[in-house]
Amino acid sequence: MRQRYGEEAEKTGSVEEFSTVVNRMLSELKTSHTRFYTQEEPEYYQLAGIFWSFAGEKLKPFMREGLPRYPGIGISTAVINGKTFVRAVFDGAPAAAGGLRVGDQIIDVDGKPFHPIRSFENAEQPVQIRVQRTSDASSVTVLPVTPKVLDPATMFLDAMKASVQVIDKDGMKVGYVHVWSYAGEVYQEQLEEELNGRLRDADGLVLDLRDGWGGANTNYLWPFVAPPLTMTSIARDGTRSDYQTAWTKPVCLLVNEGSKSGKEVLAYYFRKAGRGLIVGSRTAGAVMAGRPFVMGDGSLLYVAANDGLLDGKRPEGNPVVPDVEVPFKLEYAAGNDPQKTAAINAIVKTARRAPRGSR
8 A cells, every 4th residue: 555655645745635645545444533634624633632631742742832722713614526615613613603604615715715724823813704605606705704723622512512502392492402522521521411401491302413523432321311310409508409310301313424433322322222213314334443643743643443343233334324314415505404403393293292391
């Protein structure tokens, strides 16, 4: 493989071109959790943040102020037929505040070609992002967005908090939360806090596991499969506070092709537990355990290090198929989310059949 790709790699004139060649070579392995990341992409910093305790000392010299931070607006993108589209907008991020929508085609930033890092190097200085909203070329609009220095250690948790909603639908209250990353127990702790807080009085829940990063394990499903128990704390002044250990009301899991790794394990177990419907599109079928290696220039080589089985079957290459499959065409989606809508409708239908009552 080195002989086949080496000559081409040596002729590249930029980090991005070199990375493209290396990743084409790595794709020959036909395995997930294997990719070459450089400082030119947000995922590099996000992965560095996830594995900071493991690789932080080697990465510090290549980081902004010695930490895995990068300038950005809080989006992920996808290139389709040579055009760049907004794939996801992190809740509460600058892009959301500036009005960017999923499905927008990014034409340019301040009149220059879009780049996920370089377009936002002057953090805290507004940029003009020109987007096309529909397939009609006349639907071009300019959005002012103020980038900031993003910290992966807090960005996904902040986005999770900002995603929480209680939606009134046909006389029902549907709770919603998007777990953008499950790479750490802090996200599960936040979910359980929300279940006993802002989502407490909802009649049902949509748990969104689309896109972002995996890392979940089956223990994270405990609030939805555990026997109900009410714990009451009584303060010295007699004030009582109840805490519920289980969510017994309807719950629906929302997944797509961006749901990977531990999120897929969670979806598999959710189905096995018979806890509710899975809605969306097929997951990635990317269930390996990866390990990052820091290269001499600070780039990261992420390599699959462990395979695994679920009930004796290999999940790698075998995506979780939703109970309710909902196609989602990204191009010019105009912020519409048919998968989320379908999940909300499923919860309303299920909640109507379920007895009302507190958790």
